[in-house]
Amino acid sequence: MDDRFNTAAGWVLFSGVVALGLSSVSAKYFHADRPERPEAMGFPIEGVVEEGAGGEAGPDLGTLLASADAAAGEKAAQGRCGTCHTFDQGGAAKQGPNLWAVMGKPIGKHAAGFAYSSALSGHGGDWTFENMDAWLKSPKAFAPGTKMSFAGLSNAEDRANILLYLKQQGGGPELPAPAAAAAEAPAAGAAEDAAAGDPTAGAGPAEKPGPEAAGAVASPANDGPTKSTVGVQ
Template identity: 50%
Template sequence: MDDRANTIAGWALAGGIAALGLSILSGEYFKAERPEKMGYTVEGVEDDSAAGPAAAEKPIAFYLASADPAKGADVFKKCGACHNADKGGPNALGPNLYGVLGEGVGQGAGGFAFSDALKAVGGKWDFDKLNAWLTSPKKFAPGTKMTFAGLSKPEDRANVIAYLNKQSDSPQPMPAAPAADAAPAAPAAGKDAAEPAKK
């Protein structure tokens, strides 16, 4: 029985060595130089890379004017692994977000242990701070424990903010849409930044 097991193990080892050797040999044989320009040109397709920077993002109030809390609930499912927004719900890996709008940044949530970075931001969660937070927690509060990268689409952020606003005993009045010629919103960071979810 031992001889048979040794034979099987020997053949398996030899097969693995042969596969590795063939892989190395074929890699050397078929090694190609990296082309100067990667990819192929497709006729009739315009190159977006020369078009310049994307259009500036509008203020969050513009997106909040048409925000849909039901869509926000769907987007919030991405946050559901760490947060809930149920009244009286427990803290999880992240704090409970029920009634977050108007609450102190880095405070509340039934004794949740917020990072010192988030506590240092100060102020209260408002639409702009939630937007800044949801855009990039790491930029809003450098050193935060929050590992979520953020939501890149302003429509998604607005929908989540509208959803979180409804998850409250006293929802905040939604801001009015800014005038069409309003200046684009600059991304906020730190104490002057707008931050969305709390952690």
């Protein structure tokens, strides 16, 4: 009885060793024929921009400002920036300067007496709509080293609303024209210049002379009475 049990156990153990060996050999064989996993899964599709690549897509700033809502901008500015800033004329400085009439003013210098960081006061330029939009999007990217702790506002429409509200609070430069309108203006001007330089532009087709005019050109001019030649032999 013990011999048969030992024999059976031996065969089971032997089968396990053989199976383990075959598994190891097959794994190495198939791994050698299998291509390595690519670093980038899938394949790119032409015309599709990956998220985060090529910058943010969407309407240009002029187009966004043309349809912006100053009331929504006031709500967004008070909610996101009101802790550190005031927006009314003569408002006190808080952690940040008062922002009345900031648009169009020199960057980092519009509020007299406020201690701006050197990153902002030494930036140069004015608070144009483009500069303020970039600042609201990412203060640290616009002026590295700034003391402002605000991370930034990624939504372009919210930024446009705030920009329009800031313009209403004390004025500022003219709004930038939408890209589509700016592109149409030179085309219209070129068409007008072409028409002005061409004397035939806008003129209709030349009139053909009638039969009376043709006859007048063909017959010679006579000062005296005209003699008929009918019946002359």
